[in-house]
Amino acid sequence: MYALNNCLNKNLCIKNITQRSYASKSKTIRDINYQYLQKSKVPTLHFQKSLPRLPIPELKKSSERYIRALRPLLTDDQFNEATKRTGTFVNNEGKVLQEKLIAKDKANKHTSYISDYWFDLYLRDRKPLPINYNPLIVFQNDTRQAYNNQLIRSTNLLISAVRFMESLRVQILEPAVFHMNPKKSNTPLFKTVTGMLPEAVSWYGAYLFKAFPLDMSQFVGLFGATRIPLLNKDKIFRDPNSRHVLVQKGGNFYIFNVFDSDGNLLSPSEMLANLNRIIDDNAPPAEYPLGILTCQDRNEWAKQRAHLEETGNKDVLNKIDSAIFNLVLDDEILGDSKHGLLKTYLHGDGLNRWFDKSFSVIVTGDGVAGINFEHSWGDGVAVLRFFEDIYAETTKKPFVHPDTKPASSNITVNKLDFKLDDKSRQFVEKAKKEYKEWYESLSIDYTLYEGLTKGACKKYEVSPDCVMQLGFQAAYHLLHGNFVGTYESCSTSAFKHGRTETMRPCTEKTKAFCEALHSNKASQGELSAMMQECSKYHSELVKQAAMGQGFDRHLFALMKIAEDNNLPRPAFFDSYEYNFLNKSILSTSTLSSPSVMGGGFGPVCTEGFGIGYSAFPDKLGAAVTSYKSHNNSSEYVEALNKSFTDITKIIST
Known part of the structure; x- marks a missing residue:
């Protein structure tokens, strides 16, 4: 899936990293340590090939477990009938x-025997994504209040997120492993031994350390991905080479490349400058915020999206779909309101959201940050790993500080403009009314x-x-x-x-x-x-x-x-x-x-x-x-x- 997904061992991974950063003397040379959040000696998918397969339980045992689960819920007559059936x-x-x-x-x-069926279950359901499916996770605030500034926190989260993505793309992100006793197994010896083993038996080497590698097949769904509404069954779109991030503010959409022309990650001051340009944009809130359409019944939204594409918006929608992820800048000030926090990250008013993206990082006016993620592509394990890694970096080793000055170069922000006819405007007005009634219930x-x-x-x-x-x-x-x-x-x-x-x-x-x-x-x-x-x-x-x-x-x-x-x-x-x-x-x-x-x-x-x-x-x-x-x-x-x-x-x- 990824351009450099052929990294089969650590030497090849390091070689590819080096080639990517130093291939030509004419290119801008940047600190290799800045490009990647992690540089694991054990390739990201090293254990994937040897992972055990999900077992199909014995039918008799499943039936016994099912009956035991029914017992506290049914009357004696109901239970006897259920047992016979x-x-x-x-x-x-x-x-x-x-x-x-x-x-x-x-x-x-x-x-696994359940994987395709589970994808199908999600993608066929016609219920709207917010509230019904998309969960929320909110970061703890930074203990240093100055770093909870919306611009500073958003920039640090963006930088760490893209560094995580780049580590994943070249397969040097640390493999996900559950350690029964981390002090004994999460060690350099563990990494050396398991890293030397062939992929076909690497899991067994980890098992000897009482460590259990976890499936990482879902991680590909984190970046450059969007769930596309279609009649009867949606599809997941992925762009493994995505270079731009989507930013929402006031219902408006902006994009900018997070890589320079040489393929290097923009510097912290350049990232800061791009986000600062968006925050300082005096454009009024969108009169017809199209994000509200992602709050609807999937068949309804599928028809509306088809109309948007037919009326000249196909390229703009593709820029949204292919963006690395969605960074949402809200004006709301939450303070200590836990009720407000839950409402903001679970559903909001829908005017400044795009619930179809694989995930959205949402940062409020007072710097509270969290994630709302679409659920069909994966589960909490992949999202939580990403969440924990970028939180750790942004709170311990952030790249942008209160005194960091925005750069004057590589500012490539573009505001996305939609062509809306009367029919599309009616879609938005109708969706706004219906969604408000729903979330207020x-x-x-x-x-x-x-x-x-x-x-x-x-x-x-x-x-x-x-x-x-x-x-x-x-x-x-x-x-x-x-x-x-x-x-x-x-x-x-x-x-x-x-x-x-x-x-x-x-x-x-x-x-x-x-x-x-x-x-x-x-x-x-x-x-x-x-x-x-x-x-x-x-x-x-x-x-x-x-x-x-x-x-x-x-x-x-x-x-x-x-x-x-x-x-x-x-x-x-x-x-x-x-x-x-x-x-x-x-x-x-x-x-x-x-x-x-x-x-x-x-x-x-x-x-x-x-x-x-x-x-x-x-x-x-x-x-x-x-x-x-x-x-x-x-x-x-x-x-x-x-x-x-x-x-x-x-x-x-």
Whole structure:
């Protein structure tokens, strides 16, 4: 995919870097250390070839796990019926579909059995991207207030992002590896030994160090990429040689090259000068901000985009699509408003966004920065790695400082101009009205609970993740008196082309704990013992999911296999219990990192809650979204705080 993707070993990588920077004496010579964020001795994709393949679980085991996940959600009669229906499926259609899935998997050893189906699932969905799909992650502020200036922070983020991209393009970005014991394995010896091994066996060398390389196939989707709306199924566009960045301000679009004519990264002062030119542009906010069109139903937007292309805007749209990424400069001043922060990075008013880009870095008027990313191309693993790397550099070794002066050369900013007819203007006006009504229907709240910490959970020997999931179950039970389908995202990036698996945190054990907690009949000792059991089982379920031994993706793939082979759709997939379980009333996902101030996403169904959460060293945090017509996020947060307080009492006993 990349121009220099043939770097098969470290010597060739270094050779290509050298050629790129010093090929001609007539070219401008720049510091090689400035061009790349990392210069790994082990090539970026060194482990990719030998990554283990995502296993297809045994059908019998998947059915057993599925039945166990149903048990806390159904009445006895419903459960007995579900058990019979599942048994019928496993012994009949399921056997045939399992054989066909295994055969397909064996014929496609370059990928995983779920990868194509998962891309297809996202790209076929016609729901709008913001709120429904695009998540948000917000950076912690720089501890040095002067570096939180919008221009300074934007420039540093831009520089580090492009340096990350360049390291990736020439395959000298550090490979993603999960170290069981970083002090013992994340060492020069590890890199030397594994780097010397042939790609075909490199993973096994890492395994001997108790280190697990992660799939990096999604990283190609970060840069120069956009999801293009088409009727019935979208497509992902990628330009691996992109040289310009897209900047939005006031609903207007600007672009400029971040490389000079010799292919070198612009100097920090030149980057600063280009962004300064945009910030100082006195152009009024766009009367018809086209970014609002990316907030719509995908078929509707596909028709509108086709019209824009037919009326002379094809080249302008291509400049947006092919840009390295989108840098959004907002005028909003957030201050300490967490509500404002969540709204800004989750949806905004849509007037200064382009939700189709692979990701947008959004920087507010007071220098708060975060990312909103399109989800079809990849998952949080790739985005979080990028997020952490550029945060570390911009806060520890920034290239632009408060006293840096903008350069007077290499300022190549161009404002993009669209040709809009009356029909296109009507598209914008209609979308503005509809999107405003939609995002105002959201209920958003958050909690930062300081009574319980990650360390306290571990000291008590319970999983912090389990404690938070228990809080979510207890809060819902407190409000509604029942239990519902709950989704916790778990990465399977330890496997080639792994995506995610569902971990089902609502179990018989968590149900028993919540009922005992709210009955006021159990002693603290009994509740403590129940919590310990919940934690053990929770950890086992997480392990199963991470190792590709969940059941959700497997069953989904079997359903798709039936479609692929024009076989009758098994009644199993249209059953009450299957649909009830898969209606994720509580959809949860965690992002825990010192660089993350917060993260979140919208509810995945109208009756549900979207819960982005983190167990911080000094507190527990959760951002909660829902639709006002069905739920009140503030009421849920209040119940969640009470649940955390109850759990704290148990742990403190």
